[in-house]
Amino acid sequence: LAKTTQPISMDSYEGQEVNITCSHNNIATNDYITWYQQFPSQGPRFIIQGYKTKVTNEVASLFIPADRKSSTLSLPRVSLSDTAVYYCLVALAGYSSASKIIFGSGTRLSIRP
């Protein structure tokens, strides 16, 4: 069963690119990788999802190496409003147990002016 590991916290400055890495050494063939963002007193919000290689949308990029044992969320030119907790999620396609949805411990990203 895939477990995920993320840095507890990261700091950066406005306008910088931020990369947050999630390790999932035991990821299975059918697992997808999804990243969520959570602001204080709110529920998590979907950012991006991928299976392999690179995925890009209007807010972020997701890099997944060939062995898929890690993934990196890249936020270009961050602003103060990107201060939040970022969760990495590994979910088994075709899972038969709710316990197969595993959220990471989250990375608390703080952006400074």
Next chain:
Amino acid sequence: DTAVSQTPKYLVTQMGNDKSIKCEQNLGHDTMYWYKQDSKKFLKIMFSYNNKELIINETVPNRFSPKSPDKAHLNLHINSLELGDSAVYFCASSHHRDRGQETQYFGPGTRLLVL
């Protein structure tokens, strides 16, 4: 026009009481979830449910029971509340696509404090 809503937003109660948290989604999704987020911010899934099956995380005590009157609602009933049940409970929903690929939409959370 809230996509996933939960009530109440805050719930303070005594040990041993029975309480319910309600969740509604207007996204037309067919799968709904309950998560527990503890003080350390760990998000742990408790249940996922669609019209056809209830999938239970086996570590959840049987004091917790989801009840779904229809596809748009999934309520969480908790019996005999304990101090350790204090947490933020999130409801979420998604389309029932290939599992693992669903984008989940979360509610604002219910903050439960058991005294």
